[in-house]
Amino acid sequence: MTLSLVSSISFFPIFAAEKSALDKLVDGNQRYVHSTTICQEDWSAERQAHIHGQAPFAVILTCSDSRVPPEIIFDQELGDLFVIRVAGNVVDDFAIGSIEYGVTILGADTVLVLGHSNCGAVDGALKGLKFDNHIQEVLDAIQPAIEAVQGTSENVLEKAIKANVRHVESKLKSSKPVLAELLEQGSLSILGAYYDLSSGKVEFLD
């Protein structure tokens, strides 16, 4: 079942004239930073247009932080982005299953892992905070990024946030059976980025 979905995805037509998912995200973030949004305030027509289906061009995995809404910071409309949000943008099987759905069933050809400045989850893991509840599982999942920046002195939080993005990215890139195979076929991009809460700018890490 899964394999037939994977092989069918590589036959999706690619139109040279159309902007890539990455270009759409970069352009949208520029509009957001300069407050030149193309998104309308009257959503009724957009809503009606998407009743019967969706074909998002990108999957965004980001933090639950209330200041990081992907549709707003990339200036996209209903139906454009398939979004998974978990504190610290970490992944478990549910998140990976959702990403696989966005890619194989809905046809998105780009997955973006988006971390952000002042991330409380990464900060908590960096400070070694301990919880006797499920928050601890989130911090534990961020631990590899904390280990990766050990010994550095300047901008440790920013480095840890970026290391966490890269760690999650590599987890997705090796995820079998779907994501790793699509990457190998060249029909999927998995990218990492860092959102600055102050400037509104998204820095692509790859």
Ligand SMILES: [Zn+2]
């Ligand atoms: Zn966060």
